[in-house]
Structures are given as structure tokens and as C-alpha cells.
Amino acid sequence: MALKGFDHLVVRVKDIEAGIATYRDGLGLELERTDESEALGIKQAFFQLPGGGFIEIVAPTDPDSAVGRALEKRGEGIHTVAMEVDDLEGTVSAMRDAGMQLIGEGGPQVFVHPKSTHGILLQLTPRS
Numbered sequence: 001m002a003l004k005g006f007d008h009l010v011v012r013v014k015d016i017e018a019g020i021a022t023y024r025d026g027l028g029l030e031l032e033r034t035d036e037s038e039a040l041g042i043k044q045a046f047f048q049l050p051g052g053g054f055i056e057i058v059a060p061t062d063p064d065s066a067v068g069r070a071l072e073k074r075g076e077g078i079h080t081v082a083m084e085v086d087d088l089e090g091t092v093s094a095m096r097d098a099g100m101q102l103i104g105e106g107g108p109q110v111f112v113h114p115k116s117t118h119g120i121l122l123q124l125t126p127r128s
Contacts, residue, residue, distance in 0.1 A: 002086045007125045008054045010080035012067050016043040016059035023047050023057060041065025080111075082123035091124055 013019035016034075023029045029047040032054070036043045041062030047055045058079060060068030070079060085091040092110050096102060101113035112122040 002091050003124075004084045004086050004127055006053050007082040007084045007123075008056055009078065010056045010058055010082070010123075011077065012071050012079040013057055013059050013076050014071060016045060016057065019057040019059060020045045023055060029055065036061065040067070042067050078120060080121045080123050082109075082125050084127040085124050086127050088124060088126045 011019065013022075020031060020034075023045070024031050024047070029049070032046045032048050034043070034045045038061075042058045042060055042065060045057040047057070049055060058067050060071060062068055063072065067079065088110065092102060092105060095112060096105075100116040103111040103113055109126070110124045112124065114121050
């Protein structure tokens, strides 16, 4: 298994503008860009971190989206921790062999179900 480093953190919020204000004005991070994913039913804001990686703030535009359901069930907070891996296929294979529940195998990135990681959705991202 080859987790190589932190890539990014996703934080779910009820209100994207309030989330942006917290991380920009309260924490002093520079807003890099905003986006919206109709397919995922979310608005997004991206903040680069000093030393590498980034924080992504997400708010649902659709209450039935994964983020909307998580917000309703668990409230605001950490939604995803993304880790870089050198060998996605090998890492996924080792995790599967260890009994981890995986989501999206065969895709460009794979997620480890929160049931396998004590409540955190873990994203595995190939190192670029």
C-alpha cells in the first residue's frame, strides 16, 4: 500500500458564501476559484494551502446529492480527506485484500467508504 501524502480536504457547509468567508476572512486563505458541479449537485470553493494541497468547500445545490444527504445526516464538517498514491491499482488491491469497502473502483480516483475508516470518506488520488 502506498499512501504518499496529503492532497486535499473537502469540508461540507450549508451556505457556500458563509464557508468562503470563514476560510478567506477568518483563516486568511486566498480563494483560488469557485465552481459548480451540476452532476454532483454542489457548489465548490477552492483554497490553496501553504506548503501544498488545498481545501475545497462544498455546499449542496440538491438536497438529494451525496453532500446534501451527508449534511442532513451529519451536519457541517469534514466530508472527504484525499490522499495521494503512487500506484492507485496496487493500493486499491491491497486495501480490498485488507477488507476495506471501496467505492468507484476502476475510475480515475477511488474512495474508501466511511464504514471502513471510522467515519471519514477517504479519497485515493493518483500522484501527479
